[in-house]
Amino acid sequence: MKTTKGKGPARSSREALKPADDRMVGKRKAAARPESKRKVKKDKQAKKDPNKPKRPPSAFFVFLEEFRKTFKKENPNIKAVSAVGKAGGEKWKSMSQAEKAPYEAKAAKKKTEYEKLMNAYNKKQSVDEDGDEESERSKSEVNDEDEASAEEAQEDEEEEEEDDDDDDDED
DNA sequence: CGGGTGATTGTTACA
DNA sequence: TGTAACAATCACCCG
Numbered sequence: 416m417k418t419t420k421g422k423g424p425a426r427s428s429r430e431a432l433k434p435a436d437d438r439m440v441g442k443r444k445a446a447a448r449p450e451s452k453r454k455v456k457k458d459k460q461a462k463k464d465p466n467k468p469k470r471p472p473s474a475f476f477v478f479l480e481e482f483r484k485t486f487k488k489e490n491p492n493i494k495a496v497s498a499v500g501k502a503g504g505e506k507w508k509s510m511s512q513a514e515k516a517p518y519e520a521k522a523a524k525k526k527t528e529y530e531k532l533m534n535a536y537n538k539k540q541s542v543d544e545d546g547d548e549e550s551e552r553s554k555s556e557v558n559d560e561d562e563a564s565a566e567e568a569q570e571d572e573e574e575e576e577e578d579d580d581d582d583d584d585e586d
Numbered sequence: 587c588g589g590g591t592g593a594t595t596g597t598t599a600c601a
Numbered sequence: 602t603g604t605a606a607c608a609a610t611c612a613c614c615c616g
Contacts, residue, residue, distance in 0.1 A: 470598065470607060471597085471598095471608075472596085472608060472609070473596035473597050474597090476594090476595080476609060478595095479594070479595085480609070480610085483609085483611095494613095495592080495611080495612070496593065496594090496611050496612075497592050497593040499593085500592085500595085500609095501594065526598085529598090
């Protein structure tokens with residue numbers, strides 16, 4: 416399903432695709448790291464867990480999510496993910512920690528939730544096979560907690576602030 | 587038709 | 602301590 420949408424502009428935009436011709440399946444920093452399995456996210460996990468907590472987006476990703484919208488908005492012609500990544504990364508480094516602060520705050524929040532999910536996930540794994548029913552019960556509990564926490568999380572909006580203005584960098 | 591890949595950095599978890 | 606791998610996104614390509 417999702418692939419169908421890609422056929423739109425198709426090759427025309429291909430120009431916007433990665434300028435580097437290495438679009439091939441080459442690895443990106445393979446040489447940098449020794450074995451470097453950094454890419455290949457194929458099997459991911461041998462077993463698929465029912466609700467395995469995915470790692471929360473780092474501050475960079477939080478910023479990137481928003482950046483992606485803006486980037487695409489100003490660069491509707493560019494649809495390459497790598498382009499946004501590069502641009503985002505560049506800008507990210509250009510930003511001062513103060514500006515990254517809000518993103519970091521959000522990331523911190525996600526991390527907290529992630530820890531929570533891990534707790535639930537951990538519980539699930541601990542479940543004994545005989546407690547199938549029990550496991551369901553636990554799930555309910557977790558769900559309940561999850562909802563409650565989610566609500567709380569939503570409320571907080573951050574604004575921790577940052578006074579350390581000394582360093583900063585910038586241009 | 588579907589999955590895999592490209593790129594960015596951060597963060598997390600294991601040895 | 603350090604590495605290794607994964608987190609999102611989206612268009613495009615191979616089998």
